[in-house]
Amino acid sequence: MQARIGDLAALLGGELIGDPDHTVVRIGPLERAGADTIGFLANPRYQSQLAASAAGCVIVAPAMREAAAARGAAIVVADPYLAYARLSQWWAAQGRERPAAGVHASAVVEPGARVAPGAAIGALAFVGAGAVVEDGAIVSAQAHVGENAFVGAGTRLMPRSMLSFGCRIGARGIVHGGAVIGADGFGFAPEAGRWTKIEQLGAVWIGDDVEIGANTCVDRGALEDTFIDDGVKIDNLVQIAHNVRIGAHTAFAGCSAVAGSTRIGSRCTIGGAANIVGHLDICDGVHISAATLVTASIRKPGHYTGVFPCDEHASWEKNAATLKHLHSLRERLRALEKKTS
Amino acid sequence: MQARIGDLAALLGGELIGDPDHTVVRIGPLERAGADTIGFLANPRYQSQLAASAAGCVIVAPAMREAAAARGAAIVVADPYLAYARLSQWWAAQGRERPAAGVHASAVVEPGARVAPGAAIGALAFVGAGAVVEDGAIVSAQAHVGENAFVGAGTRLMPRSMLSFGCRIGARGIVHGGAVIGADGFGFAPEAGRWTKIEQLGAVWIGDDVEIGANTCVDRGALEDTFIDDGVKIDNLVQIAHNVRIGAHTAFAGCSAVAGSTRIGSRCTIGGAANIVGHLDICDGVHISAATLVTASIRKPGHYTGVFPCDEHASWEKNAATLKHLHSLRERLRALEKKTS
């Protein structure tokens, strides 16, 4: 694969500085780029990398035009990071082959399933009775579409991913390997020291343009559907419990989790390994730090954190031991204040 | 699907108030229920929802009989939540088709496996040599039963779940998609700065009525079997390490983990994302809060917690910074107390 930088400038709608016929063969980080590489400077903090870079072309913001031009070829765009995203999409589209439409001979498509002619069903994949796979969708090798499930147009179920019976994902989605959409929510009624199962009668409803990471789980609802709105992005190993509702364009980093029946607003970000307990309301525009546990509803947009700071073990040990007496320290301080007042 | 509420009252062993011939077509939450819906009030705190609900029938406790009768049809039972659980089971049994017994043409059952005539082996499933699948068990599409593994009567391995070679699950269990039972425990001996693998010679032994969540891992033992007793319920993305022993009817919420060789008693509950380190003893009746790390054995039943409280980021930052000096604060307080005494 190779590309003329003149063509890339046109693709990105940017201003080209330099020879349009110069060709590049990869996108790369500035600090390890050669003449055959196009790089980008998204963060002005790394401006020093720009001057030092041997990249054949760099994508920069208008504020960096002079610095970039002094160095060599450049494409000037309003938002270099977004331009990089678009360039990566173009690059992947050129370099990766789309599977051919049709059903692989080794796949099992049960009678009563409806697979659009432009969809691709890969080797050893399973599509259950009554399922619908719309045009341009890809059910990759060894993936699973359960009975009466629905895969929207252009959505890609990657190898070994799973959309359980009765669940639905809209258009242009991606479900990565090992993701399980529609396992039973975790519901039991106590009965004389044992657990009696509550069958999960709902399913999972996922909107358009949603990406779901590898080995992530989204459970089916107890009575109604677990609901994930358009544009939500979920990383790997995330747990979305039953009855959860997630607003549009919210993003979950890896290993985060939301317990049952919690509602999360739009355009939130949930940090890696953060956990949100059940039956809460989190409003729009909330940002939760990594490894934070949220135990109460949040009604004000903002940034929330709860993490014990990391320290050398010996220091931590002393402080942690004191922490077990913090309440009494406060009492002693109060007594002292009284005494000296 | 539809049901006469007279029949449902008989099913649940409850007292019917209202017209037995009224029919409902779904179970639903009180606040969004119509005349064709049966709801339930399990928590007296939500009593206000009862009067406002348009549900065709409600399941209530004896204390709510008057309030429910004033509203319309009702079924009065001792434990409405348990009645709901039973109703959900009945509903699922009516509404969902059981796979037919027999082996799907695309499944691979190795010579020497023993599949009971009443068991169902789904599309693209694998059953290894020497494995036993008992009557009424279901090995769903793309599921895996390793060599010499044992699946008890009526147990369901959901699509893409896995019971590794030599492992055993008893009767009436459920293993959800992506669960891996019987991968190697994590054991290595250090040798000159490298790790030498300790082969895991044990397996996994699971009792009756156990449910294991999606993408959960239960590792095989180093020398003896990892052991999970009857009635244990494990949610998604849980890690049960090698040699762990879990007592009957204990429940693990999502993303929790237990490290190697720890023993956990009966009827414990482990909160979401809680972690228990290795080689501990946790007695019966212990309840661990979400996101808590347990680092010492617990010999007294009760409720245990260790979580940094979530706060607005700016407040957290000030408190966390101070926390790094907590031990010295205590010293200063002590000095002050001495001085003013």
Added chain:
Amino acid sequence: MQARIGDLAALLGGELIGDPDHTVVRIGPLERAGADTIGFLANPRYQSQLAASAAGCVIVAPAMREAAAARGAAIVVADPYLAYARLSQWWAAQGRERPAAGVHASAVVEPGARVAPGAAIGALAFVGAGAVVEDGAIVSAQAHVGENAFVGAGTRLMPRSMLSFGCRIGARGIVHGGAVIGADGFGFAPEAGRWTKIEQLGAVWIGDDVEIGANTCVDRGALEDTFIDDGVKIDNLVQIAHNVRIGAHTAFAGCSAVAGSTRIGSRCTIGGAANIVGHLDICDGVHISAATLVTASIRKPGHYTGVFPCDEHASWEKNAATLKHLHSLRERLRALEKKTS
């Protein structure tokens, strides 16, 4: 299976005390061993178990020779734990059948894949076009090797594991069930309140002698490869994000996670459920405690911790409430110090 202890002493290069013709049929823990069992004492702390054990033979360090000889048969070696590891490997090699070389009739090997004659491709496994599976490698039942992926000599992909397109694992590795190597890294550029996908153009490069746990995820790099050096051991349910680089012989316990672009040195150990945020540098020889969040680079070898200590819930509650005012407590203490100085 059975073994003469004379043969085992020779295998382990140890000194035999006792009758070389005594046979054992299993390796077992000292406290539950009988005459047909060989055990080991790795930790002098458990010396009391030695005298009490009925094991037919024990593996001990030179310091324990007298105590062991007083009890019965023994094998004396410099490092009993390492000897146990080697014995476990020998035992597994005797007791477990290696799958026969060749491609199972139900597997799908796409045209253009290159499978060495001595490799084994299991039932319902998938090997994509252009993939290479070297000699002695095992692609187990239902496992997945994507297009142009590479599986080194002697490496075992366990059932239902996955090596995505273009990814590479070296020789003698093990990838456990459900592991997903090479899903997309989590990268998006914000664009008017939505997320624009950054295609992940790199892959995953894994060295020799690497073990990867069940349901663990290793994401492909954004521009270059995610990199895992020789001898790294990763437990279950671990998340390794895109562009991460991990030095040789580092080990990750279950449920730990590393966010994007972080570099971790050699011979580190990362505790269970520990998390390391993105874009950090962690030097060689760093040990992170379980459940600790690392938010800054670490440039000094050592042991680091950050965990709220677990306590009875009522005590925790009082201390946690006070923690929200810790900064003001410090201010009050300072004021008091001033006043009384």
